Amino acid sequence: MELPKEIEIFFRENAPLAKKLSEETAKLSPKVKEKTGLDVIKIMNFCGSHEWTTTHYGIRALLTEDVELIPGPGCPVCVTPSSDIENVIKLAMDGYRIYTFGDAYKLPTVNHYKTGQIGSLEEAKGNGADVRIVYSFADAIEDAKKDGKPSVFFGIGFETTVPSYAVLFAKGKIPKNLLFYSSMKLTAPAAVYAVKVHKESKRTPVAGVIGPGHVSTIIGAKSWDFFPKEFNIPAVVSGFEPIDIMIAVLIILKNLYTGNIGLTDVEYKRVVKREGNVYAQDLVNDVFRVVDTIWRGIGNIPESGLDLKDEFKEYNAREELGIKEKPWDYDLPPGCKCNEVTLGTAYPTDCPLFMKACTPSRPWGPCMVSSEGACSVWARFGSHKRILEIIKEGGS
Amino acid sequence: MCWAVPAKVVSIDSDVVATVDLGGGSIKKVAIGVNDLKVGDYVLVHAGVIIEKLTKEGVLENIKFISDQIREVATIIGEDPEKAVKDYLEVVSGILEEINGDENGQNNFSSR
Numbered sequence: 001m002e003l004p005k006e007i008e009i010f011f012r013e014n015a016p017l018a019k020k021l022s023e024e025t026a027k028l029s030p031k032v033k034e035k036t037g038l039d040v041i042k043i044m045n046f047c048g049s050h051e052w053t054t055t056h057y058g059i060r061a062l063l064t065e066d067v068e069l070i071p072g073p074g075c076p077v078c079v080t081p082s083s084d085i086e087n088v089i090k091l092a093m094d095g096y097r098i099y100t101f102g103d104a105y106k107l108p109t110v111n112h113y114k115t116g117q118i119g120s121l122e123e124a125k126g127n128g129a130d131v132r133i134v135y136s137f138a139d140a141i142e143d144a145k146k147d148g149k150p151s152v153f154f155g156i157g158f159e160t161t162v163p164s165y166a167v168l169f170a171k172g173k174i175p176k177n178l179l180f181y182s183s184m185k186l187t188a189p190a191a192v193y194a195v196k197v198h199k200e201s202k203r204t205p206v207a208g209v210i211g212p213g214h215v216s217t218i219i220g221a222k223s224w225d226f227f228p229k230e231f232n233i234p235a236v237v238s239g240f241e242p243i244d245i246m247i248a249v250l251i252i253l254k255n256l257y258t259g260n261i262g263l264t265d266v267e268y269k270r271v272v273k274r275e276g277n278v279y280a281q282d283l284v285n286d287v288f289r290v291v292d293t294i295w296r297g298i299g300n301i302p303e304s305g306l307d308l309k310d311e312f313k314e315y316n317a318r319e320e321l322g323i324k325e326k327p328w329d330y331d332l333p334p335g336c337k338c339n340e341v342t343l344g345t346a347y348p349t350d351c352p353l354f355m356k357a358c359t360p361s362r363p364w365g366p367c368m369v370s371s372e373g374a375c376s377v378w379a380r381f382g383s384h385k386r387i388l389e390i391i392k393e394g395g396s
Numbered sequence: 397m398c399w400a401v402p403a404k405v406v407s408i409d410s411d412v413v414a415t416v417d418l419g420g421g422s423i424k425k426v427a428i429g430v431n432d433l434k435v436g437d438y439v440l441v442h443a444g445v446i447i448e449k450l451t452k453e454g455v456l457e458n459i460k461f462i463s464d465q466i467r468e469v470a471t472i473i474g475e476d477p478e479k480a481v482k483d484y485l486e487v488v489s490g491i492l493e494e495i496n497g498d499e500n501g502q503n504n505f506s507s508r
Contacts, residue, residue: 002404002438003402003438003450003452003455003495004419004438004450006455006491006494006495007402007450007455009491010488010490010491017484017487017488020466020483020484020487024469024470024473027473028469028472031472031473048398049399052399074398101443135443137427137444138413138425138426138444138445139444157443158398160398160400160442160447161398161442161443163427163429163445163447164429164442164443164444164445167427167428167429171411171412173412212398214398214399214400214440214442214447215398217400217440217448218447239458240399243462250465251465253469254465254469254472257472266461267458267461267462268458269454269457269458270451270455270457271448271450271454272448277429277430277447277448279429279431280429372398372399
């Protein structure tokens, strides 16, 4: 049997182990509450894929009400500011060919609903612009080389995606006709921001965090040590199968109970190393520099983004095309709670537009667009809260 | 955006590009984002770049780590830790035999 299939069977289709972990969690969680005085043990994830697994496999239903799993900032598409989308739409309408990932194609601007507005790259294409969805940056390069047309790649993503850009810049593979518009984001600064929002308000504080598995593959589990060290919050880097998530919850509970909150635990040992992928890190550091950047609906978070270093400025769309950054203005469409969903202060079902004016086929706000946006995940796979909502709507 | 899929390296085409088999007849050229890549390696591919290798040793380490967690939690909740680990090993025996290719796998996980 092939190794990936063996892993899938063990970590995904392992009902006996899931039952055992569910039982152990149920026994341990009351002890943790008693010891810590917490009314609920709130555990935040920072990855849309973790939220996908949690929701798709119904992990919340396998836990008691003592444990609350909440999605945090884990979707780079959801937090891409409206100004970036507007800038890229303008370039498209000015005649540049735009390459983008499918997730960003339908991403709406703040004013997308207003008459006369071109509210997304999809609409730009409908108005005659040359917008192409690609699987990877490498595919965009191959396509751009064919006819030499002036083109721009809309570079979104967290640390997992950044090496796919860095390796091709570092190895000199970019054609002169392809510019790069960076909207890349770094996970850790936003994770700290979200945890502080909970800590500094009257909300139940975040008691544990599940570190993003593939972001950590690149940056290393050590990158999350500030949570245990500075916030006394256990951090566990988890894989993406249901058993992975359940183990991560169990470890967080165990560490809260014992008070042994040391360095970040790595559950996803089959992939993640404590130091991360140093080869990829070196490439990223050769090509990109850390910059302040805007998170949609939230505003500026210092040192939370990446842009090309000066050595590569001939490829930097902002510099080459003289795009001026405007001061941030609130950039969510009216009624949209995507910023609160991103920070874990609201569930998708708390938004009055969820599955009414905002659906996966007609997204009103950005968290409904990407396949890993929390609203999109909850819309497609439901949740115990969604089920309760439907029952309520049905008057039962 | 952070999803990655497992694949097997079919050929290494340059210092930047490798060809991988994603399964289901899907063959794709991807960028190389790791050191010391070899034909036959299992890898994880995200957005057209190999972000890490997937090894049997890593899987075994993962399974052993879970065993350790189960032992520690059993102690806290007042259950027999050795019985908890034994029950776990029964559940994992299948994958261990597959990976190890012999029946010694369980013994590797019985020690602390």
